[in-house]
Amino acid sequence: MEVIPRIDPPLRTLLGPGPSPVHPRVLQVMALPVIGHLDPAFLRIMDESMEMLRQVFQTKNRLALPMSGTGSAGMETCFVNLIEPGDAVLVGVNGVFGTRMVDVAQRCGAEVDTVEAEWGAALEAEQFHAALSRRSYKIVAVVHAETSTGVLQPLEEISRLVHARGGLFLVDAVTSLGGAPVKVDAWEIDACYSGTQKCLSCPPGLSPVTLNERAVETVRRRKHKVQSWYLDLSMIEKYWDSERVYHHTAPISMNYALHEALRGVLEEGLTSSWQRHRQVHEAFIREIQKIGLEPAVAGPIRAPMINAVRIPPGIDDARVRQRLYDEFNIEIGAGLGPLKGKIWRVGLMGHGARVENVELLVHALRQLI
Amino acid sequence: MEVIPRIDPPLRTLLGPGPSPVHPRVLQVMALPVIGHLDPAFLRIMDESMEMLRQVFQTKNRLALPMSGTGSAGMETCFVNLIEPGDAVLVGVNGVFGTRMVDVAQRCGAEVDTVEAEWGAALEAEQFHAALSRRSYKIVAVVHAETSTGVLQPLEEISRLVHARGGLFLVDAVTSLGGAPVKVDAWEIDACYSGTQKCLSCPPGLSPVTLNERAVETVRRRKHKVQSWYLDLSMIEKYWDSERVYHHTAPISMNYALHEALRGVLEEGLTSSWQRHRQVHEAFIREIQKIGLEPAVAGPIRAPMINAVRIPPGIDDARVRQRLYDEFNIEIGAGLGPLKGKIWRVGLMGHGARVENVELLVHALRQLI
Numbered sequence: 001m002e003v004i005p006r007i008d009p010p011l012r013t014l015l016g017p018g019p020s021p022v023h024p025r026v027l028q029v030m031a032l033p034v035i036g037h038l039d040p041a042f043l044r045i046m047d048e049s050m051e052m053l054r055q056v057f058q059t060k061n062r063l064a065l066p067m068s069g070t071g072s073a074g075m076e077t078c079f080v081n082l083i084e085p086g087d088a089v090l091v092g093v094n095g096v097f098g099t100r101m102v103d104v105a106q107r108c109g110a111e112v113d114t115v116e117a118e119w120g121a122a123l124e125a126e127q128f129h130a131a132l133s134r135r136s137y138k139i140v141a142v143v144h145a146e147t148s149t150g151v152l153q154p155l156e157e158i159s160r161l162v163h164a165r166g167g168l169f170l171v172d173a174v175t176s177l178g179g180a181p182v183k184v185d186a187w188e189i190d191a192c193y194s195g196t197q198k199c200l201s202c203p204p205g206l207s208p209v210t211l212n213e214r215a216v217e218t219v220r221r222r223k224h225k226v227q228s229w230y231l232d233l234s235m236i237e238k239y240w241d242s243e244r245v246y247h248h249t250a251p252i253s254m255n256y257a258l259h260e261a262l263r264g265v266l267e268e269g270l271t272s273s274w275q276r277h278r279q280v281h282e283a284f285i286r287e288i289q290k291i292g293l294e295p296a297v298a299g300p301i302r303a304p305m306i307n308a309v310r311i312p313p314g315i316d317d318a319r320v321r322q323r324l325y326d327e328f329n330i331e332i333g334a335g336l337g338p339l340k341g342k343i344w345r346v347g348l349m350g351h352g353a354r355v356e357n358v359e360l361l362v363h364a365l366r367q368l369i
Numbered sequence: 370m371e372v373i374p375r376i377d378p379p380l381r382t383l384l385g386p387g388p389s390p391v392h393p394r395v396l397q398v399m400a401l402p403v404i405g406h407l408d409p410a411f412l413r414i415m416d417e418s419m420e421m422l423r424q425v426f427q428t429k430n431r432l433a434l435p436m437s438g439t440g441s442a443g444m445e446t447c448f449v450n451l452i453e454p455g456d457a458v459l460v461g462v463n464g465v466f467g468t469r470m471v472d473v474a475q476r477c478g479a480e481v482d483t484v485e486a487e488w489g490a491a492l493e494a495e496q497f498h499a500a501l502s503r504r505s506y507k508i509v510a511v512v513h514a515e516t517s518t519g520v521l522q523p524l525e526e527i528s529r530l531v532h533a534r535g536g537l538f539l540v541d542a543v544t545s546l547g548g549a550p551v552k553v554d555a556w557e558i559d560a561c562y563s564g565t566q567k568c569l570s571c572p573p574g575l576s577p578v579t580l581n582e583r584a585v586e587t588v589r590r591r592k593h594k595v596q597s598w599y600l601d602l603s604m605i606e607k608y609w610d611s612e613r614v615y616h617h618t619a620p621i622s623m624n625y626a627l628h629e630a631l632r633g634v635l636e637e638g639l640t641s642s643w644q645r646h647r648q649v650h651e652a653f654i655r656e657i658q659k660i661g662l663e664p665a666v667a668g669p670i671r672a673p674m675i676n677a678v679r680i681p682p683g684i685d686d687a688r689v690r691q692r693l694y695d696e697f698n699i700e701i702g703a704g705l706g707p708l709k710g711k712i713w714r715v716g717l718m719g720h721g722a723r724v725e726n727v728e729l730l731v732h733a734l735r736q737l738i
Contacts, residue, residue: 003636004417006394007628009404018618022403025375030622031400034391034572035378036700048373068574069438069599072617076599104598197618203403205437205574205620227596229473230438230445246705248441249387249566251574253399254623259376267372331405336615 012325013352015361016333017147017306018175019197019204020349022257023264026202029256037250045259046240046250052262056177056200056270057192057210059184065240066206066258067231068251071174071195074207076104077231078170078191081211081219082139085109090137090167092116092123092158096148096336097172101141108227113137119338120149120308122301125157132165139168145176147198148336150297150308150345152180159188168215174198177208178265179277179305179349190215196254199277199305201350202261205254209233264351277304280353284346287362291369296343305353307346308339312369317341320368328364381694382721384730385702386516386675387544388566388573389718391626392633395571398625406619414628415609415619421631425546425569425639426561426579428553434609435575435627436600437620440543440564443576445473446600447539447560450580450588451508454478459506459536461485461492461527465517465705466541470510477596482506488707489518489677491670494526501534508537514545516567517705519666519677519714521549528557537584543567546577547634548646548674548718559584565623568646568674570719571630574623578602633720646673649722653715656731660738665712674722676715677708681738686710689737697733 014021035042046065053064067077079101083089089110091101094117105112113135115127128140140162145152155171162169168190173182179199184192191211197204211219211233219226219233226232230248238245265273281304285295288309296308311317317334321344324330333345348357383390404411415434422433436446448470452458458479460470463486474481482504484496497509509531514521524540531538537559542551548568553561560580566573580588580602588595588602595601599617607614634642650673654664657678665677680686686703690713693699702714717726 004421004628004632006632007398007401007414007625009401009414009625010408010410011402012404012408014403014405016405019403019405019621022622027400027402029376031396032376032378033380033396034383034388034566035381036383036385036388037573039379039381039700040694041379045376045378052373069442070617070620073438073599076597100598107594107596107598195618197403203620203622204406204618205623225476227476228445229469229476230442231599248439249564249573251439251572251623252388253391253572253626254574254620256376256378257622259373263373263375325409331408 013330016331021352023201023351029260034252057184064210074193080228081233083108087138090140092142095146097143141170143172145303147175152303199350200261284358305349308343382699385700390721392570392720398629403621426553433579443562449597450602452477456507459509461511464515466512510539512541514672516544521672568719569630653727674718677712
């Protein structure tokens with residue numbers, strides 16, 4: 001076989017559904033020498049990251065830590081730890097990630113019912129009310145920012161309904177965390193997971209997860225072992241907690257990156273970060289409308305960090321995206337499932353949520369459509 | 370809360386059970402800008418990494434790819450994909466990782482029997498022969514280099530016995546891959562997993578896995594879905610294969626690192642890497658004997674990359690390890706389970722397997738014991 005050369009990745013402007021552009025200060029710490037997962041210096045990094053995660057999740061939860069996998073591992077973590085075979089679970093489905101939740105919950109042996117909406121629409125609290133009146137659910141799970149559709153799902157009313165019936169409220173905040181308010185305590189979210197590669201300006205590879213005491217107690221009172229050893233929080237929390245019992249070798253460099261990314265978010269200020277995402281999103285909508293493009297999602301439920309844009313009739317979807325790569329080094333995302341060929345997905349996330357990126361992309365699109 | 374400063378990890382010489390020292394060229398690529406997981410440039414990196422993994426695993430298997438988690442995720446990948454509820458599984462247990470295999474297999478619903486040996490001893494082929502005469506097993510699983518004891522398990526005879534009875538042979542090569550021969554095809558290993566943070570000189574975070582056609586066929590013929598969505602190879606192979614169907618967002622930077630680490634191993638040459646690990650190991654044994662220390666494992670079954678050293682009577686285990694950190698910036702590992710307080714574990718792995726590290730550690734130990 002010929003010798004494979006060193007990688008030389010192109011310099012892309014990442015304006016797709018993730019990964020988002022990583023802040024240079026985060027890239028820098030990735031190259032720092034690795035230390036051991038039980039080194040006192042690493043244990044301090046873990047403690048600090050937990051403390052910063054609590055701030056970003058807006059929670060006082062003791063359990064707030066990064067799982068050693070991507071966002072989907074965080075989703076699986078919440079389901080495998082909270083579900084036992086035969087448990088009733090209600091999932092809101094209006095995109096890829098709600099659909100994935102159903103699949104994951106079923107693989108845990110749950111009896112899953114769904115509340116559904118068209119892809120691109122939000123779920124209505126009334127639908128949850130109706131479902132919760134028919135049956136009692138151990139867990140009700142909803143995606144906050146549906147990356148596949150660009151919808152930001154209102155959560156507070158659903159949370160009240162779930163708790164009125166005694167259920168646990170589980171929220172996917174993979175794409176929203178850091179880019180829009182995710183108020184775990186104020187909104188009474190019992191379990192929440194996210195990813196590093198969206199609004200935290202960090203490479204993909206870890207999944208921040210937080211559970212409140214009610215959720216932790218549910219894990220503690222399980223009759224059966226968690227079906228995943230790798231994602232078993234009862235063991236993982238002993239490593240992250242003061243006991244420091246070895247579970248698996250933490251991905252050291254990724255944890256360096258998350259630490260620095262969280263520092264960046266908190267240095268800017270969480271509220272400022274939310275505002276920046278909102279402002280850049282509004283600028284984006286204004287600018288695309290000037291070149292005849294339209295957002296695919298209704299105004300009040302648009303996720304600021306992930307924008308669905310209608311592909312105009314007669315435009316070759318794949319060709320435009322390929323030309324954006326080839327001629328402008330810009331990545332945007334394709335539509336998925338029923339939205340394939342109908343929308344583009346433009347992520348303005350984390351370090352990428354800047355007005356100059358809006359200008360760059362709109363300038364390029366103007367030439368391609 | 371006070372402002373948390375940027376991390377400043379100490380410069381350790383990592384001579385514990387892993388993570389091992391990461392080669393500077395690997396650290397460098399970690400800091401390269403991130404690209405998307407469907408970027409044509411990333412797809413090429415994936416193809417090249419698969420090709421290099423095949424070489425390192427010494428296999429022609431089509432399926433050879435890194436799972437997006439650490440070595441334990443690779444273990445779980447093999448078990449969740451190959452086991453269906455009620456399957457009979459035989460596991461060799463003579464340390465932490467064999468014990469972990471039992472736990473993982475049981476969580477998959479397997480009926481698990483074990484073949485056991487004292488921690489620090491190897492399993493005997495005769496034991497497998499006896500167990501396989503009593504019962505038929507779908508899978509027989511063995512750890513190659515038991516990181517908790519320093520034993521390198523001979524595999525070829527066990528492989529013959531397993532295949533004579535029609536079972537699948539599953540091998541944990543987390544610690545051995547790259548540092549000692551792991552001949553997947555020649556030894557007829559049906560499924561094998563490893564980690565990046567041992568003899569590949571890469572940070573922890575990915576788990577290379579390979580399955581041969583017989584194992585892949587077993588996954589394909591499953592009656593039930595794989596219980597883990599995140600680790601479901603039937604979906605993951607569609608992303609790594611030519612179909613490129615999105616599954617989860619690959620940890621881009623970690624995949625950069627693995628690509629560069631594999632390049633490093635193949636540039637040195639796999640055989641040269643095995644020889645270097647062997648020679649440095651032999652130098653280590655010679656040098657510790659000069660200062661009155663003894664290896665805890667019998668000569669013929671010593672794993673070259675992970676050395677168990679008997680702690681002499683009257684020596685304060687924890688204090689020596691702490692002083693190695695504090696005064697010499699050296700990490701070595703403690704004993705686990707029944708070997709706690711009885712052995713130190715000295716890893717001479719990957720980039721760390723160099724004579725100067727032997728000299729550095731022996732020089733330090735001479736002053737501390």
